[in-house]
Amino acid sequence: MESVKDQLVINSNETSQEKLNELIVDAAKKGIKEVVIKHPQARHNLGVGITDPIHLVYEGDVGYYACSMSDHISAEVHGNAGWAIGENLMSGEIVVEGNAASSTAASMRGGTVVVKGSSGARTGIGLKGGTLIIGGNVGYMTGFMMQKGKMIICGNAGKALGDSMYAGTIYIAGDIAELGNGAEIVDLPKAEYEEIKHTLESYGMKAPASFKKIVCNGLLHNFNKKEFGVWKTVL
Amino acid sequence: MENSTIRKSKVWSPEKIDEIQEKAELGRYRIRGQATKRQDLPSFDDLVFTPAGLSRVALEGYREKCDTRVVIGEGRVKRPLVLETPIMVAGMSFGAINSNAKKALGIAATRCGISTCTGDGGMHPVEREASEKLVYQLLPSRYGLNPYDLKRADAVEIVVSQGAKPGTGGTLLGQKVSEEVANMRDLPLGVDQRSPCRHPDWMGPDDLGVKIDQIRIATNYEVPIFIKIGAGRVYDDTKLAAKAGADAIVIDGMEGGTAASPEIQLDHTGIPTIAAVVEAAEALHEIGMKDEIKLIIGGGISNGADAAKAIALGADVVYIGTAMLVALNCNKSIYVEDYKALGTEPSACHHCHTGKCPVGIATQDPALMARLDPDEAADRVENYMNSLTMEMQIFARSCGKSRVVDLDPTDLRSLTWNTSMITGVPIVGMGTTRNPYWADYHHATGQHEFVAK
Ligand SMILES: Cc1cc2nc3c(=O)[nH]c(=O)nc-3n(C[C@H](O)[C@H](O)[C@H](O)COP(=O)(O)O)c2cc1C
Numbered sequence: 001m002e003s004v005k006d007q008l009v010i011n012s013n014e015t016s017q018e019k020l021n022e023l024i025v026d027a028a029k030k031g032i033k034e035v036v037i038k039h040p041q042a043r044h045n046l047g048v049g050i051t052d053p054i055h056l057v058y059e060g061d062v063g064y065y066a067c068s069m070s071d072h073i074s075a076e077v078h079g080n081a082g083w084a085i086g087e088n089l090m091s092g093e094i095v096v097e098g099n100a101a102s103s104t105a106a107s108m109r110g111g112t113v114v115v116k117g118s119s120g121a122r123t124g125i126g127l128k129g130g131t132l133i134i135g136g137n138v139g140y141m142t143g144f145m146m147q148k149g150k151m152i153i154c155g156n157a158g159k160a161l162g163d164s165m166y167a168g169t170i171y172i173a174g175d176i177a178e179l180g181n182g183a184e185i186v187d188l189p190k191a192e193y194e195e196i197k198h199t200l201e202s203y204g205m206k207a208p209a210s211f212k213k214i215v216c217n218g219l220l221h222n223f224n225k226k227e228f229g230v231w232k233t234v235l
Numbered sequence: 236m237e238n239s240t241i242r243k244s245k246v247w248s249p250e251k252i253d254e255i256q257e258k259a260e261l262g263r264y265r266i267r268g269q270a271t272k273r274q275d276l277p278s279f280d281d282l283v284f285t286p287a288g289l290s291r292v293a294l295e296g297y298r299e300k301c302d303t304r305v306v307i308g309e310g311r312v313k314r315p316l317v318l319e320t321p322i323m324v325a326g327m328s329f330g331a332i333n334s335n336a337k338k339a340l341g342i343a344a345t346r347c348g349i350s351t352c353t354g355d356g357g358m359h360p361v362e363r364e365a366s367e368k369l370v371y372q373l374l375p376s377r378y379g380l381n382p383y384d385l386k387r388a389d390a391v392e393i394v395v396s397q398g399a400k401p402g403t404g405g406t407l408l409g410q411k412v413s414e415e416v417a418n419m420r421d422l423p424l425g426v427d428q429r430s431p432c433r434h435p436d437w438m439g440p441d442d443l444g445v446k447i448d449q450i451r452i453a454t455n456y457e458v459p460i461f462i463k464i465g466a467g468r469v470y471d472d473t474k475l476a477a478k479a480g481a482d483a484i485v486i487d488g489m490e491g492g493t494a495a496s497p498e499i500q501l502d503h504t505g506i507p508t509i510a511a512v513v514e515a516a517e518a519l520h521e522i523g524m525k526d527e528i529k530l531i532i533g534g535g536i537s538n539g540a541d542a543a544k545a546i547a548l549g550a551d552v553v554y555i556g557t558a559m560l561v562a563l564n565c566n567k568s569i570y571v572e573d574y575k576a577l578g579t580e581p582s583a584c585h586h587c588h589t590g591k592c593p594v595g596i597a598t599q600d601p602a603l604m605a606r607l608d609p610d611e612a613a614d615r616v617e618n619y620m621n622s623l624t625m626e627m628q629i630f631a632r633s634c635g636k637s638r639v640v641d642l643d644p645t646d647l648r649s650l651t652w653n654t655s656m657i658t659g660v661p662i663v664g665m666g667t668t669r670n671p672y673w674a675d676y677h678h679a680t681g682q683h684e685f686v687a688k
């Protein structure tokens with residue numbers, strides 16, 4: 001471990017999970033601007049529950065729950081991410097250069113999570129705010145029970161996309177294996193396309209030529225026996 | 236006249252007929268609050284204590300010290316949860332009940348040195364202020380969850396399921412999703428909220444272990460972590476929860492209360508509390524963790540006898556929801572006209588799901604809420620909690636135990652075969668434990684020989 005002015009470098013190889021988190025939390029408290037985590041080796045829970053501003057640089061793959069349950073943080077992952085990166089993030093920005101596993105940004109409440117590659121099942125599940133950007137494809141049940149926020153998917157989606165979403169918006173460029181119950185495709189205003197394009201470009205990503213916009217159709221908001229066709233699969 | 240006798244059918248009882256006709260109107264299953272109304276479940280009433288006599292000496296009835304304290308997470312976390320008496324107020328969401336009810340429960344629990352629990356829907360500031368020891372629930376819905384409240388909690392409870400409705404998530408009908416509730420949960424105003432039952436970020440027990448590590452780190456290894464499971468496959472679930480790293484396991488029997496659930500699920504899922512406690516205790520005992528991991532049992536606990544029997548069967552603490560609401564005034568015979576307007580009457584009300592609670596507990600309507608004065612209600616709940624403690628001590632002392640937690644299965648006898656089979660507690664009388672003196676009577680060589688002996 002070496003400390004250079006505004007930067008702390010931690011070798012994850014030589015540091016326990018508990019100690020590593022303690023060092024990050026401490027660094028953030030002391031106002032150190034950046035922590036570099038060397039050899040993260042896909043270990044779980046690297047950088048959890050951090051509530052003071054700090055920039056984290058992971059020099060490799062991370063396991064479950066990296067940058068989760070945190071506020072005001074920013075992070076770059078130079079590798080792939082395991083389950084639930086950015087879970088319950090309150091604010092800040094996480095950029096994953098590779099792919100992410102399942103439950104990416106589950107229940108995120110604010111901030112931005114960017115996965116340049118693809119992301120697995122339950123991507124953006126229970127999203128409660130913020131923006132989730134996926135450069136590639138997403139898996140089964142993406143956006144399930146989404147409540148607020150925005151998801152931009154540049155590739156294709158698996159089955160049950162946006163199933164039972166309460167609110168929020170999903171933009172998707174590729175194919176949808178099956179749209180979820182209670183979700184519907186609506187027209188995409190040009191201004192919104194421009195905004196998506198601008199957002200993607202700000203992360204060095206090229207915007208696909210078109211997007212479909214998916215919102216909640218409201219049929220599942222309050223039970224209606226006349227709409228049993230929709231309700232029978234969800235009650 | 237032929238067939239003129241009015242005969243009631245067991246199959247087509249008035250309740251069954253009502254149920255069918257109501258569903259024919261509703262177009263869905265029935266939803267309601269409270270708990271199962273089945274009359275045929277084995278219960279703690281089937282057990283009795285066998286107090287001290289000559290074979291064992293009782294403690295001095297109303298005087299001798301009888302300890303009730305329980306510590307959860309001792310030797311496992313930096314800030315274990317100390318309960319002055321083995322009772323916890325079960326999680327009841329802000330949304331299901333209102334802030335006046337939360338405040339009253341918090342004040343009473345603080346005075347008695349025990350905890351309350353947020354339930355679903357996030358940590359309400361009124362409850363955090365009123366309750367010195369507050370358990371923070373982490374549910375599949377994750378409503379209102381944030382790292383700040385997590386760090387402010389005195390314990391964290393990961394909810395897998397509830398006894399009333401294992402296998403489904405929370406339900407809060409639109410009439411209760413007020414502006415404040417909607418904001419706290421990030422939901423559109425007035426939606427019928429039907430929450431997920433699976434957590435968004437873990438699936439099985441191995442993932443749960445990683446999740447527990449995450450919460451430990453986020454809370455700086457300070458507070459205990461519980462796992463709450465509706466009683467079903469209790470024996471296996473308890474072992475898996477222990478392996479995942481829980482400091483305490485909450486098992487909620489099928490009699491557990493709720494603010495809203497499909498009625499069919501209340502009646503037909505899960506196993507009774509009395510069976511659940513035995514399975515859970517056995518599982519912990521088998522893996523040698525009975526002392527280290529605390530067992531919290533809920534579901535239909537109404538008095539000190541239920542609580543003491545649950546403890547004798549292996550629980551460390553009892554979890555109480557419905558009875559606390561009853562102490563607040565639930566089902567009390569006041570505002571009777573309003574019960575009638577709901578189609579019910581005091582003592583039969585299960586209408587928490589309507590949001591029109593006549594006594595101002597399970598409602599967000601300001602006019603109804605005004606019927607519950609939190610300070611007066613806190614006194615009632617405190618008195619009720621104290622009565623539970625005293626009742627538990629009565630049984631411990633009379634069984635010759637100086638600590639309530641020392642009650643054990645040998646202090647009990649069963650009144651029914653059913654409960655004896657379920658719990659392993661011998662039936663009253665000589666039962667299977669020893670042959671009675673007349674056991675040979677029928678196959679003795681002759682009655683007179685028997686008499687001559
Ligand atoms: C009004 C009400 C609301 C409840 N809300 C929750 C909840 O939000 N989360 C939860 O895990 N259990 C909830 N429960 C279940 C209780 O935590 C507890 O398991 C149950 O009440 C125990 O059974 P008892 O009511 O017979 O004491 C609720 C129960 C009631 C009565």
Ligand code: SF4
Pocket residue numbers: 268269560564565566567584585586587588591592593594595596597
């Ligand atoms: S009185 Fe209120 S709290 Fe009690 S069952 Fe009725 S609605 Fe629910």
